[in-house]
Amino acid sequence: MGSSRGLLAALLPLGLVFVSCTPAPSPSGLSSESTAPTFQGSAVVGPPCPVSAPNQSEPPDGQVESVHLGNGKIGTDLWPDGTVIARSEWIHPDGSIGLKWPWWRAPGVVGLVDITGRRLDGPGPDFSAQSPEEGYGDSGFTPSDVTFPGPGCWEVTARVGDARLTFVTRVVLP
16 A cells, blocks of 8 residues: 555656646647747646757766766756746847856867757747857867747757767746
8 A cells, every 4th residue: 555655646746747738728829839838837838849868978077967968079068857947137128038058178179169059849040159269268168158039949059170069958938
């Protein structure tokens, strides 16, 4: 009896997640596939977004975190559950969302990080990104400023020379 209660206690939250992941009706009358993801309760709903999972690849500084994604040449940190929840201070008057994003270049990977991105769940302009040209050098850690034109499912690629890292993240409004 105790083990079945434990199993039920473990499965019940999963059932709530599945129930709450059904798309909410769109106030504009559009189908949920044509709208950006939103929150319903504590779950993100909207078009599916195949977010990347961290692989805990060791960054050059050796401090492995559960949110780290890397390939031995370039590394970054991902948001929990692959979802960037925009803070109000990151939202620009035009609706775009700007924030800092960390990158690590492995020893021998030298140069500025070139970051590109494209929306996967609908039409939209590509996002912009800038890595500082001064202050952090051309190896090791560097932050970048990324600007997503709006919420959605985004594929982001960072390049340094021949090294490349690509991941998918979801961006939602608070």
